Structure formats: C-alpha cells, structure tokens
Amino acid sequence: xxxxxxxxxxxCCFHGVAFSYGDESVVNGEFELGPKAGDxxxxxxxxxxxxxxxxxxxxxxxxxxxxxKQDDMLLVVPNGAYAVRLGNEASIKQKIKVVKGxxxxxxxxxxxxxxxxxxxxxxxxxxxxxxxxxxxxxxNGWDAYAWSFQADxxxxxxxxxxxxxxxxxxxxxxxxxxxxxxxYPPRLTTxxxxxxxxxxxxxxxxxxxxxxxxxxPKIVDVSDHSPLPGWVVESLKAVKYIDSEHFSVPxxxxxxxxxxxxxxxxxxxxxxxxxxxxxxxxxxxxAGDSCVGSLGVEAYAGKESVKVPYExxxxxxxxxxxxxxxxxxxxxxIVFLSTFYTVRxxxxxxxxxxxxxxVTLISLRKPHLRI
Numbered sequence: 001x002x003x004x005x006x007x008x009x010x011x012c013c014f015h016g017v018a019f020s021y022g023d024e025s026v027v028n029g030e031f032e033l034g035p036k037a038g039d040x041x042x043x044x045x046x047x048x049x050x051x052x053x054x055x056x057x058x059x060x061x062x063x064x065x066x067x068x069k070q071d072d073m074l075l076v077v078p079n080g081a082y083a084v085r086l087g088n089e090a091s092i093k094q095k096i097k098v099v100k101g102x103x104x105x106x107x108x109x110x111x112x113x114x115x116x117x118x119x120x121x122x123x124x125x126x127x128x129x130x131x132x133x134x135x136x137x138x139x140n141g142w143d144a145y146a147w148s149f150q151a152d153x154x155x156x157x158x159x160x161x162x163x164x165x166x167x168x169x170x171x172x173x174x175x176x177x178x179x180x181x182x183x184y185p186p187r188l189t190t191x192x193x194x195x196x197x198x199x200x201x202x203x204x205x206x207x208x209x210x211x212x213x214x215x216x217p218k219i220v221d222v223s224d225h226s227p228l229p230g231w232v233v234e235s236l237k238a239v240k241y242i243d244s245e246h247f248s249v250p251x252x253x254x255x256x257x258x259x260x261x262x263x264x265x266x267x268x269x270x271x272x273x274x275x276x277x278x279x280x281x282x283x284x285x286x287a288g289d290s291c292v293g294s295l296g297v298e299a300y301a302g303k304e305s306v307k308v309p310y311e312x313x314x315x316x317x318x319x320x321x322x323x324x325x326x327x328x329x330x331x332x333x334i335v336f337l338s339t340f341y342t343v344r345x346x347x348x349x350x351x352x353x354x355x356x357x358x359v360t361l362i363s364l365r366k367p368h369l370r371i
Contacts, residue, residue, distance in 0.1 A: 248316030285318025
C-alpha cells in the first residue's frame with residue numbers, strides 16, 4: 001500500500017468515517033478489529049460507544065468469536081474469526097462517505113440466534129428496511145443479503161439495529177462482513193427493451209463467500225429502488241444473486257437464482273407499443289450447486305405465458321427459451337418465477353432453484369417470422 005492510501009485508511013479508522021474509494025468502503029467491515037480486553041465483560045462490549053474500531057455502538061452489543069457457544073447453541077460466525085451480535089434494541093453505526101443523489105447497495109452477512117421473531121433493521125436515512133430472520137435460506141445457518149438506498153447526504157449514517165424485545169436481552173442477529181457498492185442504473189438500448197437483462201449490474205459479491213447474495217422481496221423492501229437495478233423481487237421470498245466465480249452462470253459474470261418456488265419471482269415493467277409483436281428470450285439453467293431435479297421456470301408477458309421445464313443434474317448447464325406475444329398496452333409486465341420448491345442434494349437444507357440469465361425483449365418487424 002502506498003503512503004497516501006495508508007494515511008487515508010488510518011485517518012478513517014480513527015475517525016469512524018469510511019472513505020469510499022472502492023467496493024469495500026466500510027471501516028472494519030468484517031469486525032476482525034475488536035475491542036480492547038479491558039473494554040469487554042465476557043462477550044459484552046462495555047468500553048463505550050467507540051470500543052469497536054470504526055463503529056459507534058449502543059445497547060447490548062456482543063463481540064463473538066468463532067466457535068463460541070451460548071448454552072448448547074453454537075453461535076455462527078459466518079466469515080473470518082469474529083462478528084458482532086445485537087441484543088434487544090442494540091445498534092451499530094458508521095458514517096459513510098457517498099455521492100449525493102447516487103444509488104448504492106449494502107451487502108452484509110447475518111445469522112439468526114435465539115430470538116423467536118428475529119428481525120434486523122438496516123437504514124441509511126431516509127431509506128430503511130426491516131428484514132425478518134425467520135427463514136434462513138442457507139443450510140449453514142447464515143445468509144448474505146443486499147439492500148439499496150439513494151444517498152440524500154454526502155456523509156450518511158449506516159445503521160444496523162435490532163428492534164427486538166426478547167425475554168433474553170442477548171438474543172438477536174449476528175452481523176458480519178459489510179460492504180457498500182455504488183450502483184449505476186442501466187439504460188435502455190436498441191437491442192433490448194428491458195434494463196439489465198444480463199443482471200451484470202447488481203450488489204457487491206464478497207470474493208471469499210460462496211453463498212451468493214439474497215435480494216429481499218418488495219413486500220419487505222418498500223423502497224422505490226432495488227439492489228438489482230431494473231428488476232423488482234415480486235414475491236414472498238428472496239431471490240439469490242450469483243456470480244460466475246462460485247456458480248455456473250449461462251452468460252457473463254452474474255445471474256439470478258429463483259430459490260423459493262412460486263414464492264420466488266422477479267419482474268420488470270417494459271415499455272411496449274400496443275399491437276406490436278415482441279419476443280421475450282432468456283436462458284434457464286442450474287447453478288452447478290447440487291440442485292438436482294425438475295427446475296421449471298414460468299415466464300409471463302402480460303397475459304401470455306410459457307412454462308419451461310429443465311431437468312438438472314446439479315452440475316451446471318442451461319437451455320434457451322422464448323415467448324412470443326402481442327403487446328396489449330404501453331406497458332407490459334414481465335415476470336419470471338420458479339415452478340418447484342427445491343433444496344440442494346448435498347445438504348438437504350439449503351434452498352435452491354433454476355437460474356435465469358440473458359433476458360432480452362425485442363420487437364419483430366415481421367411478426368410472421370418463426371422464432
């Protein structure tokens with residue numbers, strides 16, 4: 001590291017400000033820098049608001065080491081050797097330096113512990129989301145999530161808060177590995193009526209975490225923007241954003257995996273010309289993650305639909321499919337959902353499903369031509 005970057009990093013660490021010069025623009029985002037021994041009582045951080053380097057804490061915050069137990073329960077540290085746990089009404093906060101008006105996504109890893117109705121509130125004012133932790137999609141006890149916000153201020157507070165009020169005040173989510181990533185909303189092109197059809201623009205994916213990143217459903221994330229630009233998760237369950245470094249991807253470096261059966265769907269509203277004929281083309285495959293069996297996909301364009309069967313051996317691969325339709329209005333609702341609910345054959349616990357990628361929507365000048 002050169003002298004200037006080193007000094008900038010040192011300044012940020014001491015002042016609790018993340019200097020945004022890269023994807024991982026969060027100071028001590030993996031919590032590997034912990035409190036001093038004198039600032040802890042057991043696992044509880046007692047040394048004041050700034051005891052954890054880079055963060056401002058409030059309430060009952062624990063500093064958890066990998067392999068640690070609470071009674072008979074093993075507390076999961078998803079990445080590295082350390083993480084933090086938020087008790088009742090506890091929070092951690094960090095000031096991040098962003099560009100006013102730009103869109104950003106926050107990728108973070110979270111594990112549930114002993115709360116009956118565990119939740120996590122993530123906010124960068126005025127945007128916020130409350131994620132229910134009842135469903136753990138991965139069989140290892142933790143998930144990576146992404147959430148997006150639009151910066152209203154150049155210096156903003158990023159807050160993770162546990163709104164719970166459990167009988168055991170220590171019960172609450174474990175937080176680990178946090179990164180902020182700038183999003184650049186894609187524009188329409190003459191080759192595709194849809195935006196971000198290849199899913200190349202999306203949240204940050206940690207290179208050392210092979211689980212993929214969950215994008216919460218619209219019913220949970222009520223903001224007007226998404227960590228997957230152009231698309232909305234229009235379902236009850238999350239979808240998974242995957243990369244070619246850890247999964248089999250049909251085209252490019254990124255794709256979407258529909259992991260919750262009919263409760264896992266993505267959608268986009270396309271501008272169309274009434275009476276004009278269009279072709280919706282896409283790739284359906286498996287992620288090479290031991291998701292074996294029937295991974296059917298249903299595609300909808302307005303009132304028209306097609307069911308695409310895909311028999312997976314769980315080792316990667318894909319097929320092409322298309323849907324030809326005549327637009328009935330100036331806007332057409334495009335939806336993809338998974339027909340079946342599936343779990344990985346190697347652990348029988350992790351939710352999985354078909355991969356969608358390389359989605360294009362084009363108008364036909366000569367509608368009678370075969371596709």
